Amino acid sequence: MNPGTSVHEQPENLVEVDDLRVSYGDVTALEGVSLTLEANKIYGLIGRNGSGKTSLLSVLAAFRRADAGTVRVEGRDPYEDADIVSRVCLIRESGDLPAAKIRQIIGLYRELRPNWDQELADRLLRRFDLPAGRNVSKLSRGMKSAFGCLLGLASRAPLTMFDESYLGMDAPARYIFIEELLRDYVEYPRTFIVSTHLIEEFGRLFEEVLIVDKGRLIVHDTVDSLRERGVSISGPAELVDRFAMGLDVLGEQVLGPTKQVTVYSHPTDDLRRQAKAAGLELGTLPLQDLFVHLTTRPERNPS
Missing domain, CATH: 3.30.70.240 (Alpha-Beta Plaits)
Structure with missing residues (x-):
């Protein structure tokens, strides 16, 4: 794959994690995780349920603080760093969507995301057949998933992460998502982390794969x-x-x-x-x- 020119000058290593530990009370979700992710690649993050994938993505997105270790995105700790947070987008399976109309949420993202692309958002609205005037609370699960993927792609954040956010989508919608992600990645290179259980379906996206098991990173290698x-x-x-x-x-x-x-x-x-x-x-x-x-x-x- 030969991506075009990136819209941002980024460090060679976009993400650096060293000896990360995340706990929830007496339960340790991640222990001793260290990794380095280069800019402008598509990474697959795979692991069994409860392996720690969501905890890792949540720390990278500054949704929670690490209990130990260091986390750097573009060389800075993302936690409570508004500039870095605006350049990181995590779309979770739950969607995290407010009870508002689609067009209102798009307007909010347009204000908060410095790299937002409205033309891409409009195209994805059409491709996913999403009703812009409908309240999110009235959408089917599949439509909510598609809308979350729209928000992640149109944000064009230098670090964009999808955490099983397409599980509610049917096969044709997932294929649209994969097609649009690859298309936009070629035109506007950035770093994607895609967490999925649909390994064979999404595997063609990945350049490198990270496998997390029981809170530890057991494999980080190229797909080939x-x-x-x-x-x-x-x-x-x-x-x-x-x-x-x-x-x-x-x-x-x-x-x-x-x-x-x-x-x-x-x-x-x-x-x-x-x-x-x-x-x-x-x-x-x-x-x-x-x-x-x-x-x-x-x-x-x-x-």
Whole structure:
């Protein structure tokens, strides 16, 4: 992807998080999370329910303060920094929408968001078939989700985050959202973080993926690298066991004399030749399958 010229000069590293901890009473939502996100990329944030995804996004958006560690957006702590907050947009599944008409809420966002694009908002109103004069409280769940996505895209915030904000939308509306996000990203590059359980559907958006599990960041890698590292090995059980010895095995399945193991490893050309010579079959895993394996095995510390 070759984005055009950005509307803002941004530091190379837009987001820097070091040893972040977030707690709710006795419950620790995030512990020891450190990450660096470059400007003008689309990141996928995936994890099981309760893994800490929403807590991470809430801290980045200054919805709450970190209990420990440091958080920097454009080199500054976003908490209680009005200038940074105006340049960060988080759209949550709940929508956080006031009981007002669509056009009134758009007017409010236009005042609060310095990069707001009204032409884009108008186009998305048409594409999502949203009634500008209707009160949000009267919208269907799908329309509320579409309106939230409209607000996030039209804000054109340098850091824009969507936290499962499209779950109420049907498949055609989600495809419109993906199409419009990619289209606008090419014209106006910025940093997106998209948190989703619909991994295969949204995976084509992502340049890099962050996997959070039980409050810890267990993977941060490019999509291409992740796809290469998820490998299935199939064949006679004894040969598969011998071949997989010393590899990072995520899971296995046995059907009679045949066995398939899933490993987390970069297979070298030599390894592939050895597998072929041994009569074994190597395959790649879909991103969603790899995520499931990584977050359900007993030991969750992939190297």
